[in-house]
Amino acid sequence: xxxxxxxxxxxxxxxxxxxxxxxxxxxxxxxxxxxxxxxxxxxxxxxxxxxxxxxxxxxxxxxxxxxxxxxxxxxxxxxxxxxxxxxxxxxxxxxxxxxxxxxxxxxxxxxxxxxxxxxxxxxxxxxxxxxxxxxxxxxxxxxxxxxxxxxxxxxxxxxxxxxxxxxxxxxxxxxxxxxxxxxxxxxxxxxxxxxxxxxxxxxxxxxxxxxxxxxxxxxxxxxxxxxxxxxxxxxxxxxxxxxxxxxxxxxxxxxxxxxxxxxxxxxxxxxxxxxxxxxxxxxxxxxxxxxxxxxxxxxxxxxxxxxxx
Amino acid sequence: xxxxxxxxxxxxxxxxxxxxxxxxxxxxxxxxxxxxxxxxxxxxxxxxxxxxxxxxxxxxxxxxxxxxxxxxxxxxxxxxxxxxxxxxxxxxxxxxxxxxxxxxxxxxxxxxxxxxxxxxxxxxxxxxxxxxxxxxxxxxxxxxxxxxxxxxxxxxxxxxxxxxxxxxxxxxxxxxxxxxxxxxxxxxxxxxxxxxxxxxxxxxxxxxxxxxxxxxxxxxxxxxxxxxxxxxxxxxxxxxxxxxxxxxxx
Numbered sequence: 001x002x003x004x005x006x007x008x009x010x011x012x013x014x015x016x017x018x019x020x021x022x023x024x025x026x027x028x029x030x031x032x033x034x035x036x037x038x039x040x041x042x043x044x045x046x047x048x049x050x051x052x053x054x055x056x057x058x059x060x061x062x063x064x065x066x067x068x069x070x071x072x073x074x075x076x077x078x079x080x081x082x083x084x085x086x087x088x089x090x091x092x093x094x095x096x097x098x099x100x101x102x103x104x105x106x107x108x109x110x111x112x113x114x115x116x117x118x119x120x121x122x123x124x125x126x127x128x129x130x131x132x133x134x135x136x137x138x139x140x141x142x143x144x145x146x147x148x149x150x151x152x153x154x155x156x157x158x159x160x161x162x163x164x165x166x167x168x169x170x171x172x173x174x175x176x177x178x179x180x181x182x183x184x185x186x187x188x189x190x191x192x193x194x195x196x197x198x199x200x201x202x203x204x205x206x207x208x209x210x211x212x213x214x215x216x217x218x219x220x221x222x223x224x225x226x227x228x229x230x231x232x233x234x235x236x237x238x239x240x241x242x243x244x245x246x247x248x249x250x251x252x253x254x255x256x257x258x259x260x261x262x263x264x265x266x267x268x269x270x271x272x273x274x275x276x277x278x279x280x281x282x283x284x285x286x287x288x289x290x291x292x293x294x295x296x297x298x299x300x301x302x303x304x305x306x307x308x309x
Numbered sequence: 310x311x312x313x314x315x316x317x318x319x320x321x322x323x324x325x326x327x328x329x330x331x332x333x334x335x336x337x338x339x340x341x342x343x344x345x346x347x348x349x350x351x352x353x354x355x356x357x358x359x360x361x362x363x364x365x366x367x368x369x370x371x372x373x374x375x376x377x378x379x380x381x382x383x384x385x386x387x388x389x390x391x392x393x394x395x396x397x398x399x400x401x402x403x404x405x406x407x408x409x410x411x412x413x414x415x416x417x418x419x420x421x422x423x424x425x426x427x428x429x430x431x432x433x434x435x436x437x438x439x440x441x442x443x444x445x446x447x448x449x450x451x452x453x454x455x456x457x458x459x460x461x462x463x464x465x466x467x468x469x470x471x472x473x474x475x476x477x478x479x480x481x482x483x484x485x486x487x488x489x490x491x492x493x494x495x496x497x498x499x500x501x502x503x504x505x506x507x508x509x510x511x512x513x514x515x516x517x518x519x520x521x522x523x524x525x526x527x528x529x530x531x532x533x534x535x536x537x538x539x540x541x542x543x544x545x546x547x548x549x550x551x552x553x554x555x556x557x558x559x
Contacts, residue, residue, distance in 0.1 A: 035480070036451070036478060036479050036480035036481075036483070037451050037478035037479060038450070038451055039480075133352060133353045134352045134353070135352055135353070160477065160478060161352075161474065161477055161506065162352060162506065163350070163351040163352045163354075163506055163551070164351075164506060164508055164544060164547050164548060164551070165351050165547070165548060165551050165552050166351065166352060167506075168548065189477075189478045189479075190507075191481060192544075204480065233513070234492040234496065237489070250481075250482070250485045251485050251488055251489075251513060252509060253509045253512035253513075253542060253543070254512045254531065254532070292481045295480075295481055296481050296482055299480065299481075299482060
């Protein structure tokens with residue numbers, strides 16, 4: 001195992017940020033921690049990277065305890081924080097040189113590892129980091145996190161606020177780094193990025209909802225999921241929410257994803273209900289859930305569990 | 310949308326240069342009253358520049374632009390009174406209370422004391438925030454903040470509201486609830502001009518424009534765009550149109 005996290009608790013002024021978090025990341029794995037803002041992702045990453053102490057629980061990295069061996073661990077981990085930790089008044093090259101020097105190495109020594117990422121921004125190496133576009137800052141920050149050849153790369157929301165094209169490219173880069181043997185732990189609020197990871201942990205309000213391969217999380221979804229569309233999407237979602245047997249109804253692109261309390265003849269019943277409500281061009285079929293459907297279902301179960309005490 | 314399409318934004322030959330760099334390179338488009346208009350593009354494509362111009366904050370280098378019936382060059386104050394604006398990065402002041410935020414923005418939008426009191430009460434009732442009236446924004450969950458921020462952005466009943474990446478980082482349920490609010494506003498006749506990086510949200514728009522390198526590469530309804538590029542969803546449409554050499558410039 002590259003990383004073992006055991007019963008981690010952390011609270012800030014009475015607010016439970018992490019509640020009994022336990023999971024492991026295997027060596028060479030690309031592991032995604034997926035959840036919205038405020039779920040506890042950054043807090044957990046700061047504990048793993050020795051920047052924050054947990055209230056309870058243990059973390060070990062490559063067999064080293066984060067509390068006792070923090071100095072050694074810092075040599076083994078590359079951390080890219082959510083807010084880019086670049087010096088805006090230094091140039092691209094100066095930033096990289098600074099990080100290399102801090103870790104007692106040089107750009108030349110590990111150029112091979114960063115080449116794939118860094119070559120894209122190298123033409124701008126004399127530009128101040130503060131003058132770079134978002135996508136370029138992201139690549140520079142990644143180069144800086146890699147320059148001391150870490151065994152584990154920890155990336156806190158590297159794709160937040162980044163457009164769909166740059167996100168795709170960023171994930172391609174991560175896959176190539178993984179092939180070089182680097183273990184990668186990455187967090188994201190984008191549910192669709194789950195399928196790009198070997199395994200994922202879904203996290204919400206400090207609680208880990210599930211840890212599994214993306215395909216297994218989907219396989220564990222137990223409800224019958226219907227995709228419904230009609231000629232008026234806004235009216236459709238409202239009407240479906242008001243139907244007595246509806247369990248949940250949410251917009252998903254051009255259709256509504258519907259789950260019902262009762263599975264019996266659900267398609268027939270929904271069609272009849274919508275016709276009575278005056279909808280036209282009604283399409284309805286049973287579909288396979290995505291990670292977002294699973295996340296929403298698990299969120300709901302967690303809330304019910306907490307309410308029931 | 311109504312049968313008679315009334316125009317709320319008209320952009321003709323909009324050019325904005327920074328030195329030699331054309332951030333907006335001859336844009337032409339219209340936005341109709343009551344529609345949800347998706348304004349998409351890669352980072353650095355020039356979206357923020359256009360939004361700043363349409364909000365009356367920056368003057369264009371050239372072009373004819375009307376927003377809510379007012380001219381972008383010499384009627385910027387009227388434009389500001391007739392629009393609302395919200396983004397994920399900036400929306401509410403975190404170190405003052407719910408009510409203080411409503412009062413502040415009401416004042417900025419030129420509402421009378423009486424109107425502010427009335428609308429604040431109505432708004433807090435609708436959002437179920439009455440018990441949180443005197444709580445600091447920083448103490449509210451993100452989902453509530455977002456709901457409130459949107460309601461505050463349309464407190465003065467503007468003709469048009471600009472939403473700049475309003476849903477970044479929130480959980481999937483909250484994100485969808487936010488879109489319920491957007492639909493509601495559009496249903497009341499408020500035109501919604503929205504940017505997002507979630508491509509499923511592009512599907513909720515009546516029409517979508519996709520900007521690449523300072524130009525509008527395409528503009529149509531989501532279903533027409535999907536048909537034109539022969540793909541299943543807006544994510545693929547976006548990738549087909551916007552996949553250019555990375556970071557040529559910003």
